[in-house]
Amino acid sequence: MDLSNSIISFIDALGVVQGVLLAILLMIIHIQKNKSLLFLGIFIFLFSLEPIPNILHDLGILNTNPNLELLPVGFHFLAYPFLLIYVEKISIFNNKSLSYWTLIPGVFEFIAATFVFLLPYAKKLEIKDSSFAIIYFFLGLCYSVYIMIIILKRITFHTKEVENQYTFLDKKTLNWCKWFVYTNIIFLGLNFFNFFIDSHVWYAWISVLNVILIYWVSFKGIQQEKIIALIWIDNDTSKEKKLIDAKQEIEQEETSELDLSTSQHIQDFMTKDEAENTFEILDDYVKNSECYKNDTLTIIDIAEAIQIHPKRISYAVNTIKSLNFNNYINSYRVALAKQILKSSKASTLSIEGIGVESGFRSKTTFYNAFKKNVNMTPAQYKNSKD
The missing domain is CATH 1.20.1070 (Rhopdopsin 7-helix transmembrane proteins)
Incomplete structure (x- = not known):
């Protein structure tokens, strides 16, 4: 050989x-x-x-x-x-x-x-x-x-x-x-x-x-850990839609029903007026509560707060803003980061610190979201004349 x-x-x-x-x-x-x-x-x-x-x-x-x-x-x-x-x-x-x-x-x-x-x-x-x-x-x-x-x-x-x-x-x-x-x-x-x-x-x-x-x-x-569905995913829209409490799922490995709306039979679609009304309620809550600063925010957290089924929230965001839930929340975080970057507070915080202040959990996530929304890095935006 x-x-x-x-x-x-x-x-x-x-x-x-x-x-x-x-x-x-x-x-x-x-x-x-x-x-x-x-x-x-x-x-x-x-x-x-x-x-x-x-x-x-x-x-x-x-x-x-x-x-x-x-x-x-x-x-x-x-x-x-x-x-x-x-x-x-x-x-x-x-x-x-x-x-x-x-x-x-x-x-x-x-x-x-x-x-x-x-x-x-x-x-x-x-x-x-x-x-x-x-x-x-x-x-x-x-x-x-x-x-x-x-x-x-x-x-x-x-x-x-x-x-x-x-x-x-x-x-x-x-x-x-x-x-x-x-x-x-x-x-x-x-x-x-x-x-x-x-x-x-x-x-x-x-x-x-x-x-x-x-x-x-x-x-x-x-x-890799198992990813928990916060919304019960079922292609059959005639079946009852159940929600999963993520925290209980992680700790107890079991599912539970949450009473987030008056109807337990949630359709996968809404009329345009219903979607616009749902999004308006959602957007008002996100602006006023500044919940986007919570780096572990999920659609369930918002659904519980405004008492609207998360499937409806997701559909409204997808339809009205043409965004997924993640990008929608990140748009608010990026907007806050832009404000901080142009304020006196920017001199006392690192770029990563500004990301944390804005609701981002990691430096990579902050950079990627900022670049996607602004077409420049946070450092470039900080030094720009805009």
């Missing part, structure tokens, strides 16, 4: 070992802290095992132990569905049914792969060199990409709903998971091209990316 094969085998082995250990860690954390990490741990475990056949080949183990040929560790149809279920489990839609149906092809895959593994060595080589193996490889890639497209759609819907319920979005938008999926699509693309060119250099890059992805998803997964 040459040096290049040794290096690639070492990287592959590192990925397998770290992946298995991190997967076990996530499962242990899931048991101890009741976090939604079981499905992520299973995904990492299955994702990490795939390089094993290449390791066995490069190390010459298949020459001395030919019965290990076609070891059933390539979970093309099973791994990514567990990532999808994990995303559903931690997202704002965790009250809905999880996509267990996506596991069905993977279960059949594992049964078939185990059956093939138990066949005589000569028969396994025949299958390995057949067109069926090529078809199986490409179908697995296509199914994985299909599942990742579903994940991206789930995250998009999740982000839209979160922005209509929270004003502090840190660790709630699942952006890390979105970029992880994008990177995995690139990863699968590299595997696709490697199937044709079979280059050691190309595969070395795939191995390095594999190790990085395992560390990335494990680290982010440990940090």
